[in-house]
Amino acid sequence: SQTIHQWPATLVQPVGSPLSLECTVEGTSNPNLYWYRQAAGRGLQLLFYSVGIGQISSEVPQNLSASRPQDRQFILSSKKLLLSDSGFYLCAWSPARVRVGNSPLHFGNGTRLTVT
Amino acid sequence: KNQVEQSPQSLIILEGKNCTLQCNYTVSPFSNLRWYKQDTGRGPVSLTIMTFSENTKSNGRYTATLDADTKQSSLHITASQLSDSASYICVVSTNSGYALNFGKGTSLLVTP
Numbered sequence: 001s002q003t004i005h006q007w008p009a010t011l012v013q014p015v016g017s018p019l020s021l022e023c024t025v026e027g028t029s030n031p032n033l034y035w036y037r038q039a040a041g042r043g044l045q046l047l048f049y050s051v052g053i054g055q056i057s058s059e060v061p062q063n064l065s066a067s068r069p070q071d072r073q074f075i076l077s078s079k080k081l082l083l084s085d086s087g088f089y090l091c092a093w094s095p096a097r098v099r100v101g102n103s104p105l106h107f108g109n110g111t112r113l114t115v116t
Numbered sequence: 117k118n119q120v121e122q123s124p125q126s127l128i129i130l131e132g133k134n135c136t137l138q139c140n141y142t143v144s145p146f147s148n149l150r151w152y153k154q155d156t157g158r159g160p161v162s163l164t165i166m167t168f169s170e171n172t173k174s175n176g177r178y179t180a181t182l183d184a185d186t187k188q189s190s191l192h193i194t195a196s197q198l199s200d201s202a203s204y205i206c207v208v209s210t211n212s213g214y215a216l217n218f219g220k221g222t223s224l225l226v227t228p
Contacts, residue, residue, distance in 0.1 A: 006159075032214070043120070043205070043218035044160075059215055090159050101147050101209025101216055107159025 002027035006091045006108030014116055019064075019078040021111050023091030026072065031093040032100065033074040035066055038088040038110075050074060051096070086115045118143040120208050122219035129226055133196055137222045139189040139206035151180055151191050152205040154221065160205055163191070196226045 006023045013019060025031050035047040046059045048066035056066050063082050067075045074091055092105040120141045129135050141149070148167045152160035164175045166182040166189060173180050177200075179192045193200055206219040 034214075041220065043220045044216075045218075046215045049214045057214070092159070099147075099211070100214045101150070101207075104150065104162030104165070105160075105216075107161070109158050112157070 002093075002106065004091065004093055004106055004108045006111060008111055009109065010112045010114075012114045012116060013081050015083055016080050019076070019081050019085070019113070021076040021089055021091075021113075023074045023076075023108055024072055025074075025093045028072070028093070028095065030071060030096040032096060032098075033068060034092040034094070034105065035064075035074065035076045036090040036092060036107075038090060040087075044090065048076070049100075081115045083115050086113055088112055118208070118210070118217045120206055120217045120219040122204075122206050122222050124222060125220070126223040127225070129196055129224070131196060131198055131226050131228050134192065134194050135196060135224065137191045137193075137204050137206075137224070139191070139219055141187050141189070141206070141208045141217065141219075143187075143208040143210060143217045145210055146184065146187075147209045147211045149180075149182060149189050150207045150209070151178070151189075152207060154203040154205060156202070163204075193224075196224075198226050198228065200224060201226045 003026045033050045036044045050068045064078050089111045091108040123138045150165045151163045154160040164180045177194045182189045203221040203223050205221040208217045
């Protein structure tokens with residue numbers, strides 16, 4: 001069966017510090033991978049998605065970047081965090097070659113990031 | 117602009133009671149509508165999917181309805197349990213791109 005791991009679960013970082021959140025998927029090959037942010041009182045916002053190694057698409061220009069160094073590894077990074085980067089970050093995967101929405105997104109348990 | 121509106125924003129019900137959550141959307145072109153359940157501090161989990169031709173679909177005590185003409189969906193929970201306490205998110209997809217249209221969710225609290 002497929003599983004998705006995301007860590008850390010919680011993180012408190014000062015403004016201006018770097019960020020690295022990691023997500024790995026097991027039990028499937030060449031998945032589509034996604035990073036979402038969920039702010040309080042707002043719907044999930046797609047930040048990045050990837051259909052393959054090294055292929056990253058950004059939906060919202062911002063202070064963050066993403067990388068996919070391996071087939072089932074997705075990393076969210078920032079060189080310098082802003083207060084506005086605080087939120088709940090979710091990694092998700094969906095099967096390859098299936099249009100997003102035609103299969104459910106499988107989410108990790110998220111990282112609660114607080115920038116102080 | 118594609119939008120998904122959910123109501124109510126929050127809801128408190130007694131264990132064993134029924135409730136109905138609403139989702140109105142203006143997403144076009146419509147592909148499908150999915151309801152997710154998100155427990156506190158966890159990622160959302162898909163409950164059910166509705167395509168254009170489907171009116172009703174059940175998953176245990178959860179029943180989703182879709183009226184594609186009025187662009188409305190509802191999620192009915194029967195005989196609520198404490199474990200139903202969660203946020204319920206309505207998500208509408210189109211036929212293009214990788215971005216889905218998420219509602220802000222309805223926060224449901226089931227009390228003893």
